[in-house]
Structure formats: C-alpha cells, structure tokens
Amino acid sequence: MKILVTGGAGFIGSAVVRLAVARGHRVVNLDALTYAACLSNVASVADSPLYAFEQADIRDRAALDRVFxxxxxxxVMHLAAESHVDRSIDGPADFIETNITGTFNMLEAARTYWIAHGRPEGFRFHHISTDEVFGSLPADPAMLFTETTPYDPRSPYSASKASSDHLVRAWGETYGLPVVLSNCSxxxxxYHFPEKLIPVVILNALAGEALPIYGDGSNIRDWLYVEDHADALLLVAQQGQTGRSYNIGGENERTNLQLVQTICAILDRLHPRETGNYGDLITFVTDRPGHDARYAIDPSRIRSELGWSPSVTVEEGLERTVRWYLENEDWWRPLLARAGVGQRLGTTEKATS
Known part of the structure; x- marks a missing residue:
C-alpha cells in the first residue's frame, strides 16, 4: 500500500509517516516546509526504501498533479494545514489560502487522478481535522462532541478547518470521491513545535522563564498522545467507512492549569531547579480573543466500529513528552529562532481592533 501524507514533516504528520513506514507501508511525504515543518521529524525513516519526500505546496495545483x-x-492522508489559533488571529489569510484553497486543490488533484485510473475501489481520501470546528462546550462532563455535533467554529483557524471539512463531504456526495474524515482532540x-502550550511550558521552565497560562487557566481540553492519534489515523484511513467521520479523543480532560501543574511536578522530579519549584513560574496572562471554554470528544464510534481506544493516559504521556524534550535539545534549540516562536501572538492591536 502506498500512502500520500500531506504535511508529513509537521507534528502529527511526521508521527503518521514514522508509524506507517514502521508497519511496512510505502509513504510519500508531501510538505511545503513552512515555519513549523522539520525534516528532522522524519530523519529516522529518511533512508528507508519505503519513504519518499516531495517538497510541494498544496496551494500549487500543478505540483499536486505531478506528485499524484x-x-x-x-x-491520501491530508494533514497539511495552518494550525496555530493565535497565528490565525494575527494573520487569517494564510489559513484561508492553505486550509480552504489548499484542500480544494487536494480534492481536485485526487479526483482527477482517481478518475484517470478507473475509480479504483480501494482508493481513499482521508481528511484529518480538529474538534475545534464544533465550537465550545459547557462544563457539564456529560456533554461531549460527537460526529453529529453542529459546527460552530469561533476562530479563523477553526472556521477554515470547518470549511475544509465541508468541502471534503461535498466532493464525496457530489463526485463520489471515496472520502473519510476524522476530527481529533x-x-x-x-516533536511538538515549540509554540503550543505543552512545549512552551517545558522549554520556558527549563529556561527559568514565566509559564504563561491564558485567563484563569480554567479552559478544558481533551489531550491525545500523538502516537495514539497516528495509530487511529492509519486505522481510519484503511478501515473507516467511506463517507463517514470519526472523532478521535484521548479521554483525558484537564484544565490548562491542571495540565501545567502536572508538567511542573514531572520536571520537579526529573530535572529539579536549584531553588524553588517550577510551579513558582506559573503566570496568568491576558486571555486570547474568543477562547473556547471546553473541548471534549466522545470516541464511541471509532471504538465500536474499528476497535480503537487510546493507550496512553495524560500523566504517562506527559512524562514521556517531558523526558523527550530533556533528551532532545538538539532538536528544539534551533527552532526557538523561527519566526513567532517565543512571542505572544493573537492579542495584537491588529487582531483586536
């Protein structure tokens, strides 16, 4: 089986690439190598005869036709996307062009290829999306996102991903393209790029800098270990029902404050400070505009239909993650110089005026 992975040099995409190659699949990694991409993420498989790399932009239709x-x-496992909410607040245009127009180009290139090859029954176009398209949940733990939850995006990022989801469903309905979708927590x-909460907290803590938490830290997220997600994605791509969507969640809800406190406790044990505890560095900062209160996924469909469930608790996964960052400074240190890393985004006068 040959799998085309878009965004395969990114965080989630590279986990898919590594796992797919390890399982004996041939993999083509298509990535534009924008600011958050790192070919070092896939260095462990770069010399494999099962792996090929194509530097191409999903906004470039001619390049996509050539790759197909x-x-x-x-x-096709389509992961390439602009994904940082704060960056989408400051500069939404990139999110519209990549996530919407880029997905349109991918669908059209896939459809052209699929028709030209006689509409093979085994062909699949798997679109990977986010739970943020569903909006925000109240605190009631009984309320979860399901595959039928109405869309209610509240940021430029989530709106662009919601748009791409709708395009994929439309191409399935209108043209018969065999599509499958998944929405993750x-x-x-x-290999988590150091602009997102968890790597920011780990790296700031190691540097003795403030650990920023938006608002009062009460926002809740459902945390999914990336290697569990990669396993679920390959399962959906191969066995998911065409035209169907699958919610993939870690069943690990934590407030942002709880999450940061857990990371601090792990660091206190694995890499103690000379004086004080890492929790002393926690600092509450101005909340982001339109910050969703809670995300939580009901993974019943993927569990019942495909037999998947997460294997890593958030405590286990955070310890693995902290250990990885402690042992891989040569990976993350150069990334700190990339544009926007280490800066507070999403609250500029441009974004809020």
Missing part, C-alpha cells in the same frame, strides 16, 4: 502522477498513491508528544 509520479507516485500513484492508494490512500488536542495532540501532544515528541
């Missing part, structure tokens, strides 16, 4: 024609994939783990 050259590699002739059996499955917040991912974390090794």
């Amino acid at each position: 024609g050259t590699h002739q994939p059996d499955i 917040n991912n974390y783990g090794p």
